[in-house]
Amino acid sequence: MEWNWDHAYAVLPQLGDGLIVTIQATIVASLLAYILGLGIAILKMSKSKLTRVLLHWVTEFVRRTPILVQLYVVFYVLPDFGIFLEAFTCGVIVLGIHFSTYTSEVFRAGIENVPKGQWEAAKSLNYNPLQTWKNVILPQAIPPMIPPLANYLITMFKETPLLAAITVVELFRAADQYSNSHYTYLEPMTLVGVFFLIVSIPSAMLAMKLEKKFKQAKTA
Amino acid sequence: MNEVIEFYPILIKGTITTIQLTVLGAILALIVSFIVGLARISSFAAIRVIAIVYLEFFRGSSALVQMFFIYFVLPMWGIYFDALTAGVVACGLNVGAYGSEVVRGAVLAVGKEQHEASKALNYSIYKKYRYVIIPQAIPIMIPTFGNLLIELLKLTAVASLITISDLTFMAQIIRVQTALTLEPFLLILIIYFIIATILVQIVDLIAKKFSKGRNIMTAGDK
Numbered sequence: 001m002e003w004n005w006d007h008a009y010a011v012l013p014q015l016g017d018g019l020i021v022t023i024q025a026t027i028v029a030s031l032l033a034y035i036l037g038l039g040i041a042i043l044k045m046s047k048s049k050l051t052r053v054l055l056h057w058v059t060e061f062v063r064r065t066p067i068l069v070q071l072y073v074v075f076y077v078l079p080d081f082g083i084f085l086e087a088f089t090c091g092v093i094v095l096g097i098h099f100s101t102y103t104s105e106v107f108r109a110g111i112e113n114v115p116k117g118q119w120e121a122a123k124s125l126n127y128n129p130l131q132t133w134k135n136v137i138l139p140q141a142i143p144p145m146i147p148p149l150a151n152y153l154i155t156m157f158k159e160t161p162l163l164a165a166i167t168v169v170e171l172f173r174a175a176d177q178y179s180n181s182h183y184t185y186l187e188p189m190t191l192v193g194v195f196f197l198i199v200s201i202p203s204a205m206l207a208m209k210l211e212k213k214f215k216q217a218k219t220a
Numbered sequence: 221m222n223e224v225i226e227f228y229p230i231l232i233k234g235t236i237t238t239i240q241l242t243v244l245g246a247i248l249a250l251i252v253s254f255i256v257g258l259a260r261i262s263s264f265a266a267i268r269v270i271a272i273v274y275l276e277f278f279r280g281s282s283a284l285v286q287m288f289f290i291y292f293v294l295p296m297w298g299i300y301f302d303a304l305t306a307g308v309v310a311c312g313l314n315v316g317a318y319g320s321e322v323v324r325g326a327v328l329a330v331g332k333e334q335h336e337a338s339k340a341l342n343y344s345i346y347k348k349y350r351y352v353i354i355p356q357a358i359p360i361m362i363p364t365f366g367n368l369l370i371e372l373l374k375l376t377a378v379a380s381l382i383t384i385s386d387l388t389f390m391a392q393i394i395r396v397q398t399a400l401t402l403e404p405f406l407l408i409l410i411i412y413f414i415i416a417t418i419l420v421q422i423v424d425l426i427a428k429k430f431s432k433g434r435n436i437m438t439a440g441d442k
Contacts (some may be wrong), residue, residue: 064370064416065409066377069388073409076401161284165381172285185292193289196281204280 007187011178015191018174025092025170026157032096033156034149037103044108059101068162070094075166091163099156103149110145111137147211154203158196171195224403227394234390235411241304241376241386242415245311246369252316253365257323258349271320278317284378286310291382307379315372322364326357359430366423370416377412387411 044055062070074090085093114137122132164173175188259271278286287310290301301309330353338348380389387408394404 061409061413064374064420065412066374066388068377068380069391069405069409069412072388072391072395073402073405076395077405080401158282161282162378164284172282172288176288179292185288186296189285189289189293193281193285196285197277200280201276 004184004187007178007182007184008191010182011175011188011191014174014178015171015188015195018169018171019195021088021168021170022157022160022172025088025095025160025163025168026153029092029095029099029160030153030156032092033099033103033152036096036100038107040100040104041107041111044104045111059104062098063101067094067098067159068165070098071162071166087163087167091160091166091168095156095159095163099152103152106145106148106152107141110141113144114140144214147207147214150203150207150210154200154207157200157203161192221403223398224394224400224407227390227397227404230385230390230393231387231407231411234385234387234408235415237304237384237386238373238376238388238412239415241307241311241379241384242369242373242419244308245315245372245376248308248312249315249319249368249372250365252312253319253323256316256320257327260320260324261327275317275320278314283310283314283375284381286314287378287382303379303382303384306382307376307384311372311375311379314375315368318371319365319368322361322368323357326360327353329360330356359427362423362427362430366420366427369419369423373412373416373419 040055040059044052046052071091071094074085074094075087078085078090118136118140119132122136127136160170161172163170164176167173169177172192175192178188179185256271256274259267260275262268262271287306290310291303291306294301327349334352334356335348338352343352376386377388380386380392383389391404391408395401398404
């Protein structure tokens with residue numbers, strides 16, 4: 001089968017629209033994953049053993065089951081309970097929740113790496129919990145977390161094509177629609193692959209640079 | 221729920237297909253991991269470049285796109301796979317790319333003195349890696365490989381989109397036929413969770429077996 005530039009040019013505008021949806025989904029889902037992840041990390045340090053054990057198994061359940069099935073659950077099951085959400089919203093929620101179980105580990109490790117003395121110092125200054133977190137712990141914990149969090153951002157970007165399965169017209173589904181109506185998979189699918197590489201390879205390089213930067217800052 | 225239970229024959233079939241995809245995909249991923257991981261530390265620049273191109277290609281784009289490419293685009297060039305093979309190839313090549321980084325990292329983590337010792341014993345490069353470096357690198361790889369195995373299991377669900385009748389595909393059939401939504405999906409979520417948990421246990425067992433006699437140093441720490 002020959003590469004046909006006419007198809008390649010014709011599909012480009014649709015892929016452009018799709019890419020915008022893909023990027024929107026990535027950004028919203030990652031914000032959700034970060035906020036929820038931080039929440040889970042803090043709750044996992046709770047004094048109540050019941051909370052910790054419960055949270056452990058809930059997050060393990062989410063981590064050990066496929067995103068695609070989770071998407072189906074939210075997309076098909078919620079309407080039965082009278083909750084009607086747009087496909088895009090469903091997708092973003094599922095991606096956000098799924099990856100919050102991963103980012104929570106990053107947050108937990110980052111927080112645990114703050115030396116115990118810092119907690120004691122905050123206590124001796126009579127800081128309340130909010131002050132302790134805001135002024136002492138998080139400012140020290142966050143910088144080393146940035147590179148792994150950036151990596152999860154890239155991972156989430158690569159998982160967004162799954163939203164196509166619940167009718168979100170993002171990059172992949174835009175290509176698939178063109179493929180189905182013009183009987184050619186070659187050009188649209190290749191271009192989708194290229195689009196992904198164009199976005200994710202430079203992002204991965206940037207993440208690696210961040211990693212080096214924060215490592216240097218630590219040793220300096 | 222009873223309606224869903226009546227569909228148990230196809231659920232069992234789907235579970236078997238999912239396990240097949242996972243096991244075959246894992247074998248391919250393991251082979252690819254070692255080939256690409258070792259190629260990354262080759263002394264020939266050309267081999268290193270090919271390995272990096274492979275790695276960036278499979279890590280840089282989405283698994284679903286790769287699967288569609290293998291199943292729908294390659295036949296246009298005369299390369300035909302049936303759906304199951306396409307699924308195994310896509311899962312294996314994708315996870316293998318991530319695994320190659322694990323192999324490379326673990327091999328590089330083996331101390332310099334081990335290389336020097338092999339040299340002192342006049343080992344060939346093959347013998348050095350076969351008997352000295354890789355046996356020491358494997359225990360380092362196992363925990364991360366365990367995580368990748370779970371990722372692989374989750375990836376097999378995506379294969380339902382290229383018409384492979386795995387668990388996820390079967391749940392869709394049940395949904396369409398019974399108009400039930402919660403029950404079939406909840407049921408397969410639990411099945412996936414059980415398979416994943418068994419895999420985690422197996423990897424833990426293997427890790428324990430490999431670390432036997434190797435943790436003398438760390439045992440003293442605590």
